[in-house]
Amino acid sequence: MVNSRTKKCIHILVQASREAVAIHHVHAQVVAACSSFGPQDVLYISGDHGHESLYPCQTTITYLRYSKKGIKRMNSWKNILKTRKLSKKLKALISEGDVIVADGLRVSALISPLVKKGQYIFTIVHGEFVSLEAFNSVQIAAMKSSNFHYIGVSKTVANSLIGVGFFGRQVHSVINGIDIVNIKNNMLTKEVARNQLGFTKNDYVIGSLGRLEHEKQYDQLIVQFSVYAKGDADARLLIVGGGSKYHELNKLVESLSIEDKVVLTGYKDEGSKYLNAMDVFSMCSKTEGFALAPVEALIAGLPLILNNIDAFCELEEYAGSERVRICKDSSDFVSMFEYFKNNELPMSLDMTRFGHESMREAYYALIAKEALCRNIKSEYQGMV
The missing domain is CATH 3.40.50.2000 (Glycogen Phosphorylase B;)
Structure with a gap:
């Protein structure tokens, strides 16, 4: 030595x-x-x-x-x-x-x-x-x-x-x-991101970013979105990421007859650059160690709608319940989608701790x- x-x-x-x-x-x-x-x-x-x-x-x-x-x-x-x-x-x-x-x-x-x-x-x-x-x-x-x-x-x-x-x-x-400066600099503008993904400026885009694997439970997010979309013609769902569940989730989208409202991008090298296309960020993970994607969404200034697991509750403690909403059950997601469409966020957070x-x-x-x-x-x- x-x-x-x-x-x-x-x-x-x-x-x-x-x-x-x-x-x-x-x-x-x-x-x-x-x-x-x-x-x-x-x-x-x-x-x-x-x-x-x-x-x-x-x-x-x-x-x-x-x-x-x-x-x-x-x-x-x-x-x-x-x-x-x-x-x-x-x-x-x-x-x-x-x-x-x-x-x-x-x-x-x-x-x-x-x-x-x-x-x-x-x-x-x-x-x-x-x-x-x-x-x-x-x-x-x-x-x-x-x-x-x-x-x-x-x-x-x-x-x-x-x-x-x-x-x-x-x-x-x-x-x-997280490289906060790099993430911000690499983000596409809202207009460019939406044009690339096929969204309009009037769409209300509920988005997520992550691997399409079992523990992320994207099937639950898609189902809750389908319920909400019945009452909101402007609602769109964007999921950025690839994984073993990609084809299975596409079949679920087809079975719910919401193909015209949902975009699954597949794997992207820098998925966070599309965050500005979203109006709100949501995840239903079964487990998370460090909630990387939600933190990136906070950097982008997005409100978060998350399910009730410990890692997400940590984010709520830091960012506050006005910006991070923890859903106790599935019906909460639908009401929170509607809430953030009609309510503005408080000022941006200091993210230096991340x-x-x-x-x-x-x-x-x-x-x-x-x-x-x-x-x-x-x-x-x-x-x-």
């Missing part, structure tokens, strides 16, 4: 692919936060495109390029923990790291038997539902040792980590940072306090 004045940080991510770009953005900011400590290495276990341009230019990026068969096995928590070949590679690669930043509990469990004395592990946990069922007792014991720390991307995730048995001193909450700078400062302070200062103290005590 390097001396106490320079600390090498190794960042381990599972997936290098287009679909994981949001996670890559988070880790790129953590790399930037740690860059003053010393050398930064980024290690991708699978894939071969980790959005390298996001990272500071001095960052060393390594791809293990796990086989397609291996990548498929890694989608199972139990199988990733049995991959001895991968463990051997990781042991060699992380041996010189002082600080290791891991992407999720799978990586944390995988490296737990490989960690040496004096190394500190910071695991970033993105999902709300946390489980230790896939890990054995040896791994869990190691993961609960004092040099392992867990960072939830929201208070909701942090509370889930404590709920499964991690100690409070191990668990921290750091809100994911910016990159705030996130980098939080990670710098956390890692400096929990790893670097403790290491320096122990080295000093060893000298006297």
Whole structure:
């Protein structure tokens, strides 16, 4: 390992692919936060495109390029923990790291038997539902040792980590940072966005942005929109994003006979640029770790209509109930669609707490306090 004045940080991510770009953005900011400590290495276990341009230019990026068969096995928590070949590679690669930043509990469990004395592990946990069922007792014991720390991307995730048995001193909450200036600059004007998507200036556009997957429950949003649209001829629904449920949701739209009122764009590289096409933003997610899309909608100045889950309630606490409405049941969505059509929003919010700078400062302070200062103290005590 390097001396106490320079600390090498190794960042381990599972997936290098287009679909994981949001996670890559988070880790790129953590790399930037740690860059003053010393050398930064980024290690991708699978894939071969980790959005390298996001990272500071001095960052060393390594791809293990796990086989397609291996990548498929890694989608199972139990199988990733049995991959001895991968463990051997990781042991060699992380041996010189002082600080290791891991992407999720799978990586944390995988490296737990490989960690040496004096190394500190910071695991970033993105999902709300946390489980230790896939890990054995040896791994869990190691993961609960004092040099392992867990960072939830929201208070909701942090509370889930404590709920499964991690100690409070191990668990921290750091809100994911967003490039607020870039999002604002990349947004299309309302007129341009609506022209591209086929909407008119008189349409009342209820919009959403996200992956079309089961946990997002876009079928519920479509059904609630269909109920509302019966009483509002100007109502339109825009869902920006792609995913495995795309064709299924299109069939649902057809079955409800609202094809002329609904636009499903499919995957877009920068979906947030279409936010100005919307009058209101809505989501019905079953679970969220960090509510990225609703935060982007707040940056665009949109009101939010969301269902009752913890991550969304956090946003209501911050932005206030005038701007963020939490729906207790499905009928609330219809009434809120109507409410925001007829009521103006209060002045725009200060969104700096969701910016990159705030996130980098939080990670710098956390890692400096929990790893670097403790290491320096122990080295000093060893000298006297």
